[in-house]
Amino acid sequence: MLAHRNERQPRRLPTRAARISGTDDIGRLGALLLLPEDRDVLTDIRGLLADGMSLEEVLTGLLAPTARHIGRLWEEDSCDFVQVTTAMARLRRLVHDLETLCLDPQPVDPASRRVLLMPAPTETHTFGLTLVAHFLSEAGWEVSTSVDPDPADALERLRAEWFDVVGLSLSCDVCLDRLVAVIPVLRRASRNRDLRVMVGGPAFQDRPDRIRLVGADAAVDDARDAPGIVQSLLDLRIRAC
Numbered sequence: 001m002l003a004h005r006n007e008r009q010p011r012r013l014p015t016r017a018a019r020i021s022g023t024d025d026i027g028r029l030g031a032l033l034l035l036p037e038d039r040d041v042l043t044d045i046r047g048l049l050a051d052g053m054s055l056e057e058v059l060t061g062l063l064a065p066t067a068r069h070i071g072r073l074w075e076e077d078s079c080d081f082v083q084v085t086t087a088m089a090r091l092r093r094l095v096h097d098l099e100t101l102c103l104d105p106q107p108v109d110p111a112s113r114r115v116l117l118m119p120a121p122t123e124t125h126t127f128g129l130t131l132v133a134h135f136l137s138e139a140g141w142e143v144s145t146s147v148d149p150d151p152a153d154a155l156e157r158l159r160a161e162w163f164d165v166v167g168l169s170l171s172c173d174v175c176l177d178r179l180v181a182v183i184p185v186l187r188r189a190s191r192n193r194d195l196r197v198m199v200g201g202p203a204f205q206d207r208p209d210r211i212r213l214v215g216a217d218a219a220v221d222d223a224r225d226a227p228g229i230v231q232s233l234l235d236l237r238i239r240a241c
Contacts, residue, residue, distance in 0.1 A: 025062060030069045033087040034079055041090075042097055055102045059095065059131055060224065067091055067127040071171070085124075092130045099134065115165040115230060118146040118154040120201075121178040125171040128201055131223035132167060139227035151182050158190045165196045165230045167220075170203040176214070183215040196233040198226070 032039045048058055067088065074084045115136055117129045126147045133143045144163070146154045158166070166186055170179050179199070187195055200220035204210050211219045217233055220226050 029066045113164045114142045116163045117167045120170040132226045167198040169201040
């Protein structure tokens, strides 16, 4: 899986990359999302789409860096927990609004593979899961997401429903031990005895050794890579049989 991760296809560069990823745009969007009252940020983003930006470029070139920017502000005590929680909820809603605006609804294929996405126990940064869910859904996966930092909800779903893959997100080292402890519990609870586990988030950035440490099967550095990696996990299972 590490070899697969290093063979990533060249990224499509945004037509207006300097504008989309500029600190002014990211800082402005972050400031609007942190305000006590809702602001209409969708209109500005519709302007970017009208100028030729793809949805993927907006998600990964503007919204994802904005989420990281807000996270840094929290770490620097420049905003409080309530502000961050509200801003992240607005970001998730923005992704949903953009999907509704740009994508035609797709009927769920009963034969599609199923993935459950969840944060590591006590993890509060979940916007990355929203992006992963978007790209997996676009690739034809049936995606369920639990944003509850308590794994009880995810465990109940794994016992009640069939999932091919579970994906967990971890932002920092503080919760690493909890992730190590919960992955075997998830595997035992799963109706799928051959459940595959994927991890991602800043805690795994440039740390491939942690994949084995936590007991996962693969890690995702970029949300756009998620569909190829989860499919490779299932292909490996088929070849093993």
